[in-house]
Amino acid sequence: MDLEIKKGEIFGLAGLLGSGRTEFAKIAFGDEIPDAGGLEVNGKPVIFKQPRDAIQAGLAFCSEDRKSEGLIPNMSVVDNITLVILPELKKRGIISKKAQRKIAEAYIEKLGIKTPSPHQRVKNLSGGNQQKVLLARWLCKHPKLIILDEPTRGIDVGAKSEIEILIQDLTTQGISILMISSEMEELIRSCDRMAVLRDGVKAGELVGKEISEKRIMEFIAGENAATGAGI
Amino acid sequence: MKKPEFKAISAQILKFSQSNGTLCALIVLGLIASLSFPAFFTPLNLSNIVKQQSMIGLVAIGMTFVILSGGIDLSVGSIVAVSAVISAMLSGQFILLPIVIPIIVGVFIGLANGLLITKLKISPFIATLAMMLGARGLAFIITKGETIRSETITQAFIQISRGYVWIFPYFGIIFLLFLIGASILLYSTSFGRRVYAIGGNEEASRMMGLNVDRGKMIVYAISGGLSGAAGVLLTSRLGSGQPHAAGGWELSAIAAVVIGGTLLTGGVGKMSGTLWGVLILGVISNMINMLGTLEYWYANFATGIILLIVIMLQARVSNQQVV
Amino acid sequence: MIKNTSLSVNDSKGEGLVWKLDLQRTLYKHGTLIFFVLLLLLNAFITPNFVSYGTLRNLLLQVFPIMLVSLGMMLVISSEGIDISVGAIMSISASVTVKLFSLEFGLIPSIMAGLAAGCLCGLFNGIMIARFKIQPIVITLILMIAGRGLAQIILGELSLSFYYTSLADLGSFKLGGLIPVQMIIMLAVILVIGFFVKTTVFARHVEAVGDNCRASKLSGVNIPLIIIGVYVLCGVLSGLAGIMEAARINSINAASLGLMVELDVIAAVAIGGTPFTGGKPRVMGTVLGALIVQLVTIIVNMNNIQFHYSLVIKAIIIVLALYLQKEQA
Numbered sequence: 098m099d100l101e102i103k104k105g106e107i108f109g110l111a112g113l114l115g116s117g118r119t120e121f122a123k124i125a126f127g128d129e130i131p132d133a134g135g136l137e138v139n140g141k142p143v144i145f146k147q148p149r150d151a152i153q154a155g156l157a158f159c160s161e162d163r164k165s166e167g168l169i170p171n172m173s174v175v176d177n178i179t180l181v182i183l184p185e186l187k188k189r190g191i192i193s194k195k196a197q198r199k200i201a202e203a204y205i206e207k208l209g210i211k212t213p214s215p216h217q218r219v220k221n222l223s224g225g226n227q228q229k230v231l232l233a234r235w236l237c238k239h240p241k242l243i244i245l246d247e248p249t250r251g252i253d254v255g256a257k258s259e260i261e262i263l264i265q266d267l268t269t270q271g272i273s274i275l276m277i278s279s280e281m282e283e284l285i286r287s288c289d290r291m292a293v294l295r296d297g298v299k300a301g302e303l304v305g306k307e308i309s310e311k312r313i314m315e316f317i318a319g320e321n322a323a324t325g326a327g328i
Numbered sequence: 329m330k331k332p333e334f335k336a337i338s339a340q341i342l343k344f345s346q347s348n349g350t351l352c353a354l355i356v357l358g359l360i361a362s363l364s365f366p367a368f369f370t371p372l373n374l375s376n377i378v379k380q381q382s383m384i385g386l387v388a389i390g391m392t393f394v395i396l397s398g399g400i401d402l403s404v405g406s407i408v409a410v411s412a413v414i415s416a417m418l419s420g421q422f423i424l425l426p427i428v429i430p431i432i433v434g435v436f437i438g439l440a441n442g443l444l445i446t447k448l449k450i451s452p453f454i455a456t457l458a459m460m461l462g463a464r465g466l467a468f469i470i471t472k473g474e475t476i477r478s479e480t481i482t483q484a485f486i487q488i489s490r491g492y493v494w495i496f497p498y499f500g501i502i503f504l505l506f507l508i509g510a511s512i513l514l515y516s517t518s519f520g521r522r523v524y525a526i527g528g529n530e531e532a533s534r535m536m537g538l539n540v541d542r543g544k545m546i547v548y549a550i551s552g553g554l555s556g557a558a559g560v561l562l563t564s565r566l567g568s569g570q571p572h573a574a575g576g577w578e579l580s581a582i583a584a585v586v587i588g589g590t591l592l593t594g595g596v597g598k599m600s601g602t603l604w605g606v607l608i609l610g611v612i613s614n615m616i617n618m619l620g621t622l623e624y625w626y627a628n629f630a631t632g633i634i635l636l637i638v639i640m641l642q643a644r645v646s647n648q649q650v651v
Numbered sequence: 652m653i654k655n656t657s658l659s660v661n662d663s664k665g666e667g668l669v670w671k672l673d674l675q676r677t678l679y680k681h682g683t684l685i686f687f688v689l690l691l692l693l694n695a696f697i698t699p700n701f702v703s704y705g706t707l708r709n710l711l712l713q714v715f716p717i718m719l720v721s722l723g724m725m726l727v728i729s730s731e732g733i734d735i736s737v738g739a740i741m742s743i744s745a746s747v748t749v750k751l752f753s754l755e756f757g758l759i760p761s762i763m764a765g766l767a768a769g770c771l772c773g774l775f776n777g778i779m780i781a782r783f784k785i786q787p788i789v790i791t792l793i794l795m796i797a798g799r800g801l802a803q804i805i806l807g808e809l810s811l812s813f814y815y816t817s818l819a820d821l822g823s824f825k826l827g828g829l830i831p832v833q834m835i836i837m838l839a840v841i842l843v844i845g846f847f848v849k850t851t852v853f854a855r856h857v858e859a860v861g862d863n864c865r866a867s868k869l870s871g872v873n874i875p876l877i878i879i880g881v882y883v884l885c886g887v888l889s890g891l892a893g894i895m896e897a898a899r900i901n902s903i904n905a906a907s908l909g910l911m912v913e914l915d916v917i918a919a920v921a922i923g924g925t926p927f928t929g930g931k932p933r934v935m936g937t938v939l940g941a942l943i944v945q946l947v948t949i950i951v952n953m954n955n956i957q958f959h960y961s962l963v964i965k966a967i968i969i970v971l972a973l974y975l976q977k978e979q980a
Contacts, residue, residue, distance in 0.1 A: 126869075167869070169862045181870050448973075450974065453733075454921050457921075458967075461963065461965050461966035462967070464962050465959040465966070473957060628797060632797020
């Protein structure tokens with residue numbers, strides 16, 4: 098499986114459940130170890146033994162299961178947002194609560210996170226706002242690539258479009274996005290390029306105008322589809 | 329033996345040991361014991377091990393249910409004590425009383441645990457920890473701190489612990505019966521499946537419409553009842569009712585269940601595993617005894633080391649994720 | 652259940668000044684403190700000779716080992732773990748110190764060695780849990796079983812005394828002739844741990860790991876470091892408690908030092924409000940919890956109540972404390 102993601106583009110990953118999309122993401126992020134193959138960042142081969150290594154190389158990962166793999170439920174919005182950058186907020190060895198709050202409030206405003214107070218426990222927020230908190234956490238780190246796994250799952254329509262706009266916004270800052278989604282329209286709307294996975298391998302790649310529901314379904318269906326056009 | 333045949337056989341052995349790690353550990357341990365101590369593999373010694381372990385075995389059976397459901401019961405030792413003491417107090421009476429009443433008391437204490445956990449929503453660890461203290465105190469209060477002496481305990485009652493059917497001790501048969509009953513309950517009834525479901529994913533079980541709270545209450549009631557039964561056996565064995573008895577039994581029971589391959593997180597495990605775990609603990613204790621001249625502190629240390637090895641091997645060999 | 656109570660105060664001008672005394676909220680937030688104060692007051696009335704300098708001194712002296720170990724246990728529990736080997740670690744560390752001391756190794760090196768022993772025990776627990784993925788209760792149970800045996804092996808015998816030595820003097824040392832060294836150490840530990848929990852990245856990571864280990868890993872938290880760290884801290888604190896306790900009574904009995912301390916300690920942490928499913932460590936709560944637990948023991952003693960009643964009382968307090976905390980969350 099070969100994927101190449103360019104700077105500032107949104108690269109989509111489509112495929113049925115079980116096609117290996119999340120597994121691929123976790124391998125890329127260092128959460129799981131591949132049986133074979135390797136990763137390259139900016140042309141240089143790297144090995145990620147755990148998420149920490151990937152984070153240091155500039156990667157970020159929003160899991161599809163926000164509740165159990167993303168947020169720390171009983172911690173506040175502030176604490177969740179600043180979780181990854183905590184080491185950088187130390188003043189003379191002590192965590193600066195002021196710096197924490199400042200950054201958190203900045204992102205609360207920028208992303209439009211609706212919460213009664215920055216110290217509210219994140220488990221009490223709505224799905225959409227929880228996703229924004231998760232996003233904010235990674236944005237603090239100014240990553241080069243953010244992997245989003247089902248970013249709008251379980252989120253109401255209004256928040257959904259907000260988040261889609263946010264994602265588009267990120268690319269203007271030069272951040273690359275790898276978006277995994279089961280929602281075809283979402284992918285078609287947002288992605289610059291896309292790969293379709295089937296049974297753990299890349300069935301095909303689509304660029305720009307090629308991206309359409311028809312083409313995606315062709316790759317997903319595989320040999321059974323009409324004509325072996327360009328696979 | 330030709331090479332491919334050898335490979336096939338060793339692959340089969342590996343597969344067996346992976347899914348029956350504990351049994352293999354028991355066999356290995358048994359082999360070591362037989363080779364080191366000639367007196368080990370004799371009917372007398374083996375039946376002694378069974379007799380000794382059947383009490384804690386009952387507790388471990390109950391603990392298996394609890395741990396499978398994702399919980400834990402630290403109060404079992406104290407429940408044994410309460411039931412042992414009540415059994416001793418009632419033993420002069422009609423024979424069924426000292427047997428049935430303590431078990432009922434155990435069930436009630438178990439239900440109390442269940443209430444703390446399901447209604448007051450206290451985590452099982454703390455709830456049963458508190459009950460451990462409370463029930464122990466209760467045992468002392470009932471007996472006013474003294475041991476109920478043997479004069480009040482009838483000979484017939486004590487005979488339960490001494491009797492044999494051919495080479496099989498009564499205790500062993502009782503343990504086996506309970507084990508079979510528990511296995512039927514666990515594997516062949518919807519309740520048993522419910523236990524596994526609750527332990528595997530409580531949220532999902534609730535959403536599927538399973539009565540999670542009732543399931544938990546029953547599980548702790550079973551644990552309490554079995555501990556109660558163990559208390560009856562204990563009194564029969566000791567010939568007296570001691571309020572400070574069965575200290576540390578909860579830890580042995582947990583150890584037996586965990587060694588047997590049941591995950592503490594719940595949802596995974598087998599009743600047979602608990603059986604092997606209980607026997608492993610018995611064999612270890614037996615081996616330590618046979619060394620005889622050992623000061624008891626070396627005994628404790630050795631027990632710990634052997635347990636450590638067993639657990640580490642189990643974590644390696646077993647197909648299941650972790651101990 | 653206590654219902655909301657309103658208190659209305661009208662000032663003299665007749666304009667309504669309404670203070671709503673939210674009794675429920677106040678009780679939950681400061682429950683432990685309120686309970687502690689109530690317990691003190693109750694005893695001031697019913698226990699003979701309670702209100703005296705001697706009682707206070709006894710309380711602070713006797714609570715010393717529980718306090719230290721509770722703070723260590725608090726961190727372990729915050730990380731969603733448990734350590735029931737703390738009593739055994741107390742015994743091991745004390746045995747190492749006393750044995751080396753009796754072999755003329757000198758006071759400071761002996762103590763250092765004892766603390767190192769506690770650290771090693773913690774390392775053992777932590778590595779087994781983090782690297783070999785063995786459940787905390789199982790591995791600390793194993794250490795608990797083997798530990799006292801190990802302590803006796805180190806000691807070479809069941810018990811050892813060392814009256815009239817520098818170690819014994821350390822145990823009864825009083826700053827300015829008045830303040831026992833135990834109180835000083837205890838205060839220092841409380842302050843250090845309190846500061847640590849409030850201000851370090853490590854402590855935040857402990858809380859995150861305890862609350863949601865998976866999410867913490869994906870956020871780059873060094874899980875093995877955190878886990879090993881809390882068990883080592885717990886081990887060192889237990890070791891310190893063991894050494895000082897032995898020093899205080901001028902002898903060590905490997906079988907009985909710190910016996911059953913894990914029960915009181917777990918009770919203290921539970922009462923203190925640190926969630927047993929992992930989460931925020933509550934330092935002040937744990938301190939009060941330790942004091943409450945020790946207070947119950949003292950009350951039972953001073954009123955000549957039999958020991959087993961203290962078990963029942965502690966059990967009820969634990970259930971009550973947890974019930975109130977559940978309501979709050």
